[in-house]
Amino acid sequence: MKFKLDTHTHTIASGHAYNTMTEMIKEAADRGLELLGITEHGPAMPGSCHEFYFQNLRAIDRTKLEEMYGIKVLLGAELNVLDEDGTLDLPDQVFEQLDVTIASLHLPCFKCRDEKDNTKAVIRAIENPFVDIIGHPDDGRLPLCYEPIVEAAKKYGKLLEMNDSSLRPGGYRMGAEENYRKMLKLCMEYEQPIVVDSDAHFILQIGSHSYAEKILTEMHFPEELVINHSVEKFLRHTRKYRQKQ
């Protein structure tokens, strides 16, 4: 299967990533991707950008960028889920402007540690009409109950991410492989699509998918449920596209 898109990457604006936006876009195009999502961490992540950064993304002419580099570019955010009610760290009027939105639990920004509260937080984020993707639902330090999450994602037409960076040896998230196997089994049962993302914080990681692909192959995970093979199919899962329907 050809992995044509990577929707989750970070630039220097995130505070702990190392390239500029144009370096990332050029590299993604050189690597043969057809779509790149640039999704800086939300303002609650220490060192990331202020809400004004996201507001001002309208200053960037996506069409011109796409003409220059020959790749579709989505400028969005990886928002922090802050509590069990699924509160996110950008006001609705800012994040409704974004091209793509990922909502993730991150240890420095999320204080609950209990499976019930973590699961509730993720489901609330899924229910939020502005959220497109749930980022890395895989970290054993923030345990989740997968069945209600897969069920909610299916009901609301949202994507669940398989994060290649969580699976990289030496990665700091715990138990990702075991958790993904649980999640993928349910995704097969419910016919819930996933998106494989690199979560690149450096240009050399853009489009990385080999660790995820190995597990998908081993589990005989159906190709039609891996959204990365079709830009068109992916766009149908983004809010902007959904609104046009």
Ligand SMILES: [Zn+2]
């Ligand atoms: Zn990061």
Ligand SMILES: [Zn+2]
């Ligand atoms: Zn993240």
